[in-house]
Amino acid sequence: MYDALLLLSFGGPEKPADVRPFLENVTRGRGVPPERLDEVVEHYLHFGGVSPINRLNRDIIAAIEGEFSSAGIELPVYFGNRNWHPMVEDTVARMRDDGVRSALVFPTSAWGGYSGCRQYHEDVTRARAAVYGAPDLTKLRQYYDHPLMVAAFADAITAARGELPESQRDGARLVFTAHSVPVAADASGGPRAEGGGLYSRQVAEAARLCAAAVGAADHDLVWQSRSGPPQVPWLEPDICDHLDAVAAAGASAVIVCPVGFVSDHLEVIWDLDTEARDRAAELGLGYARAGTPGTDPRFAAMVAELVAERVDGVPARRLGTEPLYGVGTNGTLCAPDCCVPPARPTRRPS
Numbered sequence: 001m002y003d004a005l006l007l008l009s010f011g012g013p014e015k016p017a018d019v020r021p022f023l024e025n026v027t028r029g030r031g032v033p034p035e036r037l038d039e040v041v042e043h044y045l046h047f048g049g050v051s052p053i054n055r056l057n058r059d060i061i062a063a064i065e066g067e068f069s070s071a072g073i074e075l076p077v078y079f080g081n082r083n084w085h086p087m088v089e090d091t092v093a094r095m096r097d098d099g100v101r102s103a104l105v106f107p108t109s110a111w112g113g114y115s116g117c118r119q120y121h122e123d124v125t126r127a128r129a130a131v132y133g134a135p136d137l138t139k140l141r142q143y144y145d146h147p148l149m150v151a152a153f154a155d156a157i158t159a160a161r162g163e164l165p166e167s168q169r170d171g172a173r174l175v176f177t178a179h180s181v182p183v184a185a186d187a188s189g190g191p192r193a194e195g196g197g198l199y200s201r202q203v204a205e206a207a208r209l210c211a212a213a214v215g216a217a218d219h220d221l222v223w224q225s226r227s228g229p230p231q232v233p234w235l236e237p238d239i240c241d242h243l244d245a246v247a248a249a250g251a252s253a254v255i256v257c258p259v260g261f262v263s264d265h266l267e268v269i270w271d272l273d274t275e276a277r278d279r280a281a282e283l284g285l286g287y288a289r290a291g292t293p294g295t296d297p298r299f300a301a302m303v304a305e306l307v308a309e310r311v312d313g314v315p316a317r318r319l320g321t322e323p324l325y326g327v328g329t330n331g332t333l334c335a336p337d338c339c340v341p342p343a344r345p346t347r348r349p350s
Contacts, residue, residue, distance in 0.1 A: 002311060004076050004095060004103035005303075006137065007061055008088060008120055011081030012051025012265060018084065019044045022051075025083045031229050040227070043270045053265035054081075056294055057108065060263070063300035064106075071304050073311075078103070082123050089130040092137070102136040104310060106303055107326075108262050108294075110144040110206075113189035113199030115181060117142060117326050118339035125331030138329045140306045144202045145209060145320030148302040152293035153206075153259060154213035160255050160288040161214075168286040171252030174216045175242065176207035178260020179267065180223035183233040184342040190323065192337040198323065200235060205320045206259050220246075224276075225267045239271065240279045253286025263294035 013022045023037050044051065061077050068075060076098075080091030095103060107120040120139060128134040143149060161169055181199065190198030204221055211219040222242040226234040237245075239256070246254055256276060258268050272289050280287035293299045308314040318324065325334040333339075 002075065002102050002104050002138070002307075004078060004098075004100040004135070005064070005307065006078045006080055006088075006091065006095070006103050006105045007057060007064070007108065008105050008123060009057050009079075009081050009108040010053065010265075011084030011087075012053035013044060013084060014050055014054055016045060016049025019049050022084045027227070032227055033229060036227060044266060046274070047266065047269070051266045052269070053263060054084075056263040056265060060108075060294050060299065063295075063297065064303050067297075067300040067304045068307075071308075073304060073307060075104070075307070076100075080127070082119070088123050088127045092127040092134050093131045095135055096131055096133050100135045102138070104307060105137050105139040106306065107139065110142060110146075110149065110262065111199050111202055111260070112142055112323075112325055112339065113181065114185050114339045114341045115179075116189075116199055118333070118341070121328050121331045121333060124328075128330060136330055138310065139326060139334075140310065141316070142202070142324050142326040143302065143306060144206045145318045145322070145324075146302050146305070147317050147319055148298040148305070149293050150206070150209045150213055150319055152296040152298045153210045153257060153290065155296075156290035156293070157210065157214050157216075157255060157257050160257070160290040163288045164253050164255070164286050168253035171250075172286065172288070173246050173249075173251040173254050174211060174214075174219040174257065175239070175246070175254055176203075176210065176219060176221045176257045176259045177224050177239050177272070178203045178221075178258070180226040180235045180238070182228055182342070183235060186235060188340050188342055190325070190339060191335040192340065194323065198325075198339070202320070202322050203260055205322050207257075209319050210257060210259060224271045239276050243276060243279050243283060243285060247283040247285050251285065253288070254280060255288050255290065257290040258292055261292050262299070263292050268292065 013019045080088030109116045124137045187196040222239045223235045224239045328334045
């Protein structure tokens with residue numbers, strides 16, 4: 001039925017000259033103030049103008065290819081992005097030229113919601129519209145609660161705890177974080193008939209599953225990386241604001257787990273490894289950050305399982321109870337009225 005796998009991701013700049021055009025692609029039509037773009041440009045330039053996301057995705061692809069070889073899955077793996085090269089339209093054209101007729105699509109987002117799921121359906125639709133004779137593209141399901149991903153996060157939390165001085169470990173607070181989105185966008189996540197909030201519900205459940213896996217009696221869920229205009233409400237609290245509350249409550253340290261992220265890309269290494277770590281130091285909090293699962297061999301094994309679900313009818317493995325969606329062919333939605341983006345306000349001419 002299928003003759004390739006497309007890893008579809010967000011994209012990121014690989015040299016300083018790419019940074020501003022990349023950010024303009026990401027924020028086009030979203031009303032993000034130019035001064036916010038200027039601020040984020042500086043974040044990228046702090047790391048030489050290079051996002052690690054493309055390199056990390058290529059590492060994931062190499063691991064998937066190795067896992068496919070071991071599992072006898074004979075599918076070549078292609079790489080395409082939404083916002084920067086290799087652009088998904090160019091990759092789909094290459095797939096067509098290589099003779100691919102029907103491919104599976106693995107998105108580097110585990111979640112529901114508009115930006116976590118529906119926008120990847122739109123990427124598929126746009127790419128196929130741009131490429132005459134494009135192959136059929138079937139997006140794989142959401143995987144936020146897959147046992148292999150939860151186990152990878154749990155081991156990363158345990159390893160992070162071990163990085164703290166022994167005197168701080170028992171008093172460390174476990175804090176999970178994921179990318180914030182506008183409150184209105186989260187409210188529209190999932191099929192309309194289910195009442196919305198699919199993204200935040202899935203993130204909360206993933207945090208509970210990971211906390212249970214390490215035996216944590218309690219934990220917090222916070223958000224990071226908001227980028228919209230200040231008058232638009234986003235999911236809160238922000239990670240840096242929450243660190244103030246953790247310190248005020250008497251914790252000796254914090255273990256931060258970026259449960260919303262597959263890889264250590266810029267929003268992890270800047271927002272968590274730079275800003276949040278610096279804020280914790282100002283507050284006298286010990287700080288340890290758990291790794292993301294993309295480099296764990298179990299992540300590639302999970303991708304192979306997701307493929308086997310579609311190719312061989314293998315039963316889906318999962319730990320959570322929140323609804324799972326995501327599957328759609330050639331950009332079709334996985335459910336009626338699913339993750340409908342809220343209308344953006346239009347500016348009146350001056």
